[in-house]
Amino acid sequence: MINKKAYHIAIVGATGAVGQKIMDVLAARKFPIQSLKLLSSERSAGTKVEFNNKQIVVEKATPESFAGIDIAFFSAGGTVSESLVPEAIKHGTVVIDNTSAYRMNANVPLVVPEVNAKDLKDHNGLISNPNCSTTQMVAALKPIDDAFGLKRVIVSTYQAVSGAGQEAVDELIKQTEASLNDEPFEAKILPVKGDERHFPIAFNALPQIDVFEDNGYTKEEMKMINETKKIMNRPDLKIAATCVRLPFFTSHAESIYIEIEKDGVNVSDFWDVLKKAEGLKLQDDPDTQTYPTPLSAANKDDVFVGRVRQDLDNKQGFHLWVVSDNLLKGAALNTVQIAECLIKNKWL
């Protein structure tokens, strides 16, 4: 067990969008840092990055990079995590991995602290951070499950391009400019970098996030399904997802239909539960057109919930609209919160 006043930290994938956000979050939350090592691929090594008014030179990540590191945040893609996470663990480093590489491993906790902090207790040196669209959904579903018993979930997502990385953001900007100027443009990145076909994202909607699996669902949809069951410790939960990429930069939105066990529950009971829940903010008033949007949720820590309605045919059915910044609660913030939770509980 590591138990110090300040920690030796490494960030793998420090030059990427999530890596940069992790640094912002560490600084904003005054995370107790003794030293910060920034790691990347060979290509980005040598880049200088500012942190707390100091310049840090990014180094190439190698198995030896983790000597003396207490906590490493990995956010450089599944392949990098697969090769370097075991090396970091050998050095006694506690790894919080932002990729999907280990999320479904039975002995790796998959954690959203508001939902299943207790799963962190018996970690084996590695904790996985969930997929962005999963994190915000379980944050909203957990208090509902606790209060009313969750039976079933059907979600349709509205996801920002930043979830597909900086190249996807750049693609949206370029295509949008070209489209407004009536100029031709190419689609090279979205829906999935490296997949066979690419389609325009500017002024469009793409019903594919990540590659297709054999069952006709995309990997993103299966992540939402499987990760939600694991995080909520509800392998029996009925859950379906349709994931759609849209032309905006930040925040994922989700139209969620749920069915609950408890009878006689109404919208104001939901409001009461959601208002009290940690990390959630209720923004729900039809009279004043109050509801969250991707733009209103951007750069904020909370998961925002609005448009709570009882189903018109099923009194145990409810509809919600859940929005959160996909790079914060969906990625960097949750990652840092996992580390804070480990420290606070002396579970490091």
Added chain:
Amino acid sequence: MINKKAYHIAIVGATGAVGQKIMDVLAARKFPIQSLKLLSSERSAGTKVEFNNKQIVVEKATPESFAGIDIAFFSAGGTVSESLVPEAIKHGTVVIDNTSAYRMNANVPLVVPEVNAKDLKDHNGLISNPNCSTTQMVAALKPIDDAFGLKRVIVSTYQAVSGAGQEAVDELIKQTEASLNDEPFEAKILPVKGDERHFPIAFNALPQIDVFEDNGYTKEEMKMINETKKIMNRPDLKIAATCVRLPFFTSHAESIYIEIEKDGVNVSDFWDVLKKAEGLKLQDDPDTQTYPTPLSAANKDDVFVGRVRQDLDNKQGFHLWVVSDNLLKGAALNTVQIAECLIKNKWL
């Protein structure tokens, strides 16, 4: 009964987006026109509009405008329809109304010809054209209901700004340009022209289409629910909707979950039914990333269906992704198809 080789036609709201599209559709389909009268508000009267290489001067719509008119297409908003549709009917004109003014009247057929052409037979001089998001959904649901029995529908929409009119299209363009140039911009039209508050649509998603009703649903959501039941003649159908406005210009997309009565149905049974259905085009092959998008469906007549998947928990549950041009099948095309159907069956 009017029965001629060619007809005296009027378009009310001729200078609007749907009015213009109706003219395009009439020309493209070689609708049998004896004369074409273009009508508008006083403000737009005097405008010259080209139709089949002839200039037509738009006239101010008055109660007397309909003398001698066989068929009038109304698309100038609910208030205009409320005042002038009764006047047109008095002249013996058959009215096809694109607004929501009369859609739920028990003695006014609400028609998507592929779904309920038979309801046209006993019209009383007035037929309503459904809401755009309803039309494409019922076109996809009807063959499914016929083949497998539809029990339940849960839809989340992805709707284009053109559904809110030309001002909303202009607002998206202006805000997008300003946003890309890092300049300030105003929101004046969306989510709903004339509502209290307005929010940016550029690089955003607005979970409000039309005003809120007392039950917390928006009018657009209630239209989808009530119109679907009426068109499909299924007052018992369980149906819920969440409607979201998105930053693209043309076509609405819909993530639809359905439950069917029949047991033992699989995805290829669905494909068989959808392939044969009138007005539908199946675009569904995960292996080749084949699915419809708003851009791919724009300027096309069909309703496109893709992403058909069986629910993982409920064998009688299926997920679909339905896309169609909201100004064509969602408005102008369906309107003209109603007129064609009346003529073909001598029901005029």
